[in-house]
Amino acid sequence: MPELPEIEHLKQSLLPLLIGAEVRQIRLHRPDIVRDFTNKSQRITPKRLLKGQRIKELTRRGKQLAIISDDGSVVCVQLGMTGQLIFIPQGKKPQQSNHIHCTWQLALDNFRGRGKLLFRDPRRFGCISVYRSIEDLQTTRWAKLGPESPTITTKVLKQQLNRTIRPIKAALLDQAILAGVGNIYADEALFAAKLHPMTPARSIEGKPCANLARSLRSVLKRAIAAGGSSISDYVDGNGQTGSFSSKHKVYQRAGKPCVSCKAPLCRTTIAGRSTVYCENCQKLNK
DNA sequence: CACCACCCCTGGACGC
DNA sequence: TGCGTCCAGGGGTGGT
Numbered sequence: 001m002p003e004l005p006e007i008e009h010l011k012q013s014l015l016p017l018l019i020g021a022e023v024r025q026i027r028l029h030r031p032d033i034v035r036d037f038t039n040k041s042q043r044i045t046p047k048r049l050l051k052g053q054r055i056k057e058l059t060r061r062g063k064q065l066a067i068i069s070d071d072g073s074v075v076c077v078q079l080g081m082t083g084q085l086i087f088i089p090q091g092k093k094p095q096q097s098n099h100i101h102c103t104w105q106l107a108l109d110n111f112r113g114r115g116k117l118l119f120r121d122p123r124r125f126g127c128i129s130v131y132r133s134i135e136d137l138q139t140t141r142w143a144k145l146g147p148e149s150p151t152i153t154t155k156v157l158k159q160q161l162n163r164t165i166r167p168i169k170a171a172l173l174d175q176a177i178l179a180g181v182g183n184i185y186a187d188e189a190l191f192a193a194k195l196h197p198m199t200p201a202r203s204i205e206g207k208p209c210a211n212l213a214r215s216l217r218s219v220l221k222r223a224i225a226a227g228g229s230s231i232s233d234y235v236d237g238n239g240q241t242g243s244f245s246s247k248h249k250v251y252q253r254a255g256k257p258c259v260s261c262k263a264p265l266c267r268t269t270i271a272g273r274s275t276v277y278c279e280n281c282q283k284l285n286k
Numbered sequence: 287c288a289c290c291a292c293c294c295c296t297g298g299a300c301g302c
Numbered sequence: 303t304g305c306g307t308c309c310a311g312g313g314g315t316g317g318t
Contacts, residue, residue, distance in 0.1 A: 003312095035314090063312080080312055082296080099296085123295045125312060166289075175313075183311065272291085273311065 002079045004063055004149060004180030005223035010085060011060045017087045018058065018067070018106070018117065023050045025105035033101045033119070035127040037141050049130060050075050050104065059134065061142045062179030072133045076141070080125030090114040102128060145179040150220040152178065154213040161201040161209070168204060168212075169197035170271035177201075181216065183273050184251045185223065189215040190277060191250045196284040197268075197275050222247070250276040 002010070026049045028034065034049075053069030060066070065085070067075045077085060088094050090113055102119040119128060131137040147156050160177045161168070171177050172186040181189070190197050192215035195208060204212060226247065249259050254267035258278040266279050 037314095078312085080295095081310080121295095122297070123311090125295065127313095164288075170289095173312085274309090 002063065002083065003182035003185055003223075004060075005185070005220055005226075007060050007063050007065055007079065007180075008150075008224050009227050011058050011065055014085065014087060014117075015058055017108075017112075017115070018055045021055045021106040021108045021112075021115075023053050023055065023069070023104050024107050026051045027103040027105075028101070029103070030101040030124075033121065033124060033127050035129050037129050038131065038136065048073075049102070049128070055106075061138075062145045062148070062175055063182070064142070066134060066137060068134055074131040074134050074137055076129045076131065076137055077119065078127050078129075080121065080123065080127070082123040083119065083121040083126030086118045086120060088116050088118060090116075094118060094120070096120065098122070099124075145175050146177045147179065149178050149180040149185075149216050150224070152213050152216055154210040157213045157216070158205060158209050161204055163201075165200045165202050167198045167270050168195060168201045169273070169275055171201035172216075173271055173273060178216075180220065183275075184248065185216075185219050187250045187276050188248060189219045191282060192219060194281055194283075196279075196282045197270055197277050198284055250278070252276070 028049065050067065050069050050073065053071055053073065055067060056070050057068040058065060059068060063078065065077045065079075067077065069075075077083070079085070086094060094100070099122040100118050100120045101124075104117040106115050106117060108114060119126075129141070146160055157178070161171060163177065164171050164174075166174075169186055169190065172181045172189070173183065187197070189212065193208065193212040195204065195212060250265055253265050254274075254276045255264050257263065258265055258281060261278065261280045263278060263280040265276050267274060267276050269275065
C-alpha cells in the first residue's frame with residue numbers, strides 16, 4: 001500500500017520520464033475513477049485530463065501526486081491501497097494489463113521517443129481528480145492536509161496532537177493531523193519512539209513527543225531512500241518494487257519476536273486498522 | 287467541531 | 303482443483 005515514501009519515490013522515478021512529454025491522447029477506461037473534490041467556482045470538465053498539454057512538473061503532497069501541465073491545469077493522482085502509475089516505453093507491454101483505468105499516450109522529445117503512462121488500480125480505492133491550477137488544488141483539497149511528516153518538528157507535532165484525545169495510532173493515520181503516514185509507518189514510528197499505540201495523542205509531550213517527531217522523520221526518510229515498502233502492489237514508475245519491507249520491525253510481524261527484547265509482538269485493532277506493537281517496549285501511561 | 291461506523295473494492299490466504 | 307469465507311485498509315461521507 002503506497003504511503004508517502006512510495007509516492008515520493010514514484011515521483012522521483014517518473015520525473016525524467018514525464019517532464020516535457022506531450023500528452024497526445026487519453027483513454028479513460030473507467031470514468032468513475034475520476035472524482036470531483038472542487039467547489040462550483042473551480043469546477044472544470046475532466047474530460048481532457050491534460051490532453052494536448054505538455055507535462056511541466058510533478059508535485060507531491062502527503063500521499064497525493066500532482067501532474068502539472070504547461071497551461072497550469074493539474075491532474076492529481078491518489079493511489080489508495082493498490083494504485084499504480086506505470087510508465088511503459090513504446091513497444092513494451094505492461095506486466096499486468098487488467099484493471100488499467102486510464103492511459104496517457106505520450107510523445108517525449110526526439111531522444112526519448114514515445115511511451116504511455118498507465119493508472120492501474122485493482123481495488124479502485126484510488127482516484128484521479130482535475131484542477132484548473134495547482135493553486136486551486138492547494139487552497140482546497142491540500143489545505144485540509146496536516147503538515148508533511150518527513151520534516152515534522154517537535155513543536156508542530158505537539159500542536160497537531162493537541163487537537164485530539166484519540167489514540168496516537170488513530171491520530172497518526174488522520175491525514176488532517178499529519179500528512180503521509182499510513183498503517184505501516186505509523187506502527188514503525190511508534191515502535192521506534194517506544195510509544196504505546198493507545199496513548200492519548202494530547203498526552204504526548206516533552207521528550208516522548210520529541211522522540212516521536214524524530215522517529216517519524218527517520219522512518220520516512222529511510223523508507224524514501226530505500227524506494228518504499230513494496231507491500232503487495234507497490235511498484236515505482238518503472239514497475240520496480242521497493243526494498244524497505246525487509247526492514248520493518250513490527251508491521252506484519254505479529255507473534256514474531258520483538259527485535260529489541262525478543263518478546264512476541266502483539267496485534268490489536270485501532271481505528272479499524274491492524275496494529276502491531278511490543279507491549280514490553282511500548283508501555284502505556286508513562 | 288470531534289469522532290466513529292460504514293462503505294467502496296479485489297486478490298490472496300486458508301479451510302474443507 | 304475448486305469453492306466459500308475472511309481479511310487487508312485509505313479516505314470520503316453521513317450520522318451522533
